[in-house]
Amino acid sequence: MIEPYASLQTVFIGCLAVVLVITVATPFIRLKPKLRNSRWWLTLTHLLGWLVALGTLIVSVNSSKPGDTGVLGAALTCWFVAGMIFLLLAATVTPEEHPYRRRYDRYEQQESPSRWAYYLWSVGGFIALMVSMCMVSGTSASKSSPPSSVEYSATADGSKTPVGTEKYPLEKSESGQWVTTALGDRAFAKEQRTVYTWTEKRKSDASDTLTVTKHVTTTIDDNDISVVNDVKPGETPWVEYTPVYYLAPVGIFNNARPDPEQDRLCVLGRDTDCKANAKPSHNKIVLHLPEVEK
DSSP states (O other), rough: OOTTTTHHHHHHHHHHHHHHHHHHHHHHHHHHHGTTTTTTTHHHHHHHHHHHHHHHHHHHHHHHSSOHHHHHHHHHHHHHHHHHHHHHHHOOTHHHHTTHHHHHHHHHTTTOHHHHHHHHHHHEHHHEEHHHHHHHHHSOOOTTOOEEOOEEEOOTTTEEEEESSEEEEEEETTOOOOOOEEEEEOTTTSSSSEEEEEEEEESSSSSSOOOOEEEEEEETTOOOOOOEEEEOTSSOOOOEEEEEEEEESSBBBOOOOTTTTSSSBBTTTOOOSOOOOOEEEEEEEEEEEEEEEO
């Protein structure tokens, strides 16, 4: 996992562990006569756990400034909505309908069923936070998640060249064009976006001697796209892909990022035996087309 989510998940696991330990220990604590009515022990533990968890999360997000927190917000929203529905259903259970209500009313030292509903919701929240850390860390960052950069390697003369660039020849479409453009609707927005479509030739996964054609459709919202008219007459136009990576913070409360020109990028899902400090984001695509006649 990348930062700050790796460290945040450790914090959330610690909070949940403390809550579970106190949950198991509370019945034994109440066996002592002086502590029999200490029903607020468990409630206070949940409140303190959430204070630590949310406080750490808020401070970390504001200090490390991760650019890919959309999934985290969606996970917390789903947990909150589902929890509200669960608590509402638990609150509508009448004393006559609940088979254990009479027993809880008789023994004050035991928690009521409605209070346990809050405890379950709280535990579910900690679990949702831990799962969302894995989801946010493991999901590819969008183009709109800054900061991002191409990975570079140093050559013998000291210059920097992009790493992972792939090139494929283009093939004309049925309309006789190398690349076609059209306007498409943008989700949840009135503005339209430019949609690029082309056909490229790639080597088959089954054999290096076989080629397959691939139809590609993408937009400037998903990738950086540029068109360059630099192909000489008689040469085949081609497309160039260069992967762009999201640069993760170096720590849970540190906004510093790795320098792609100086530091080694350890890409999540690609590299091993190193601490991940980057993950895939999008592609920088350059379409090399025939020169325009003057």
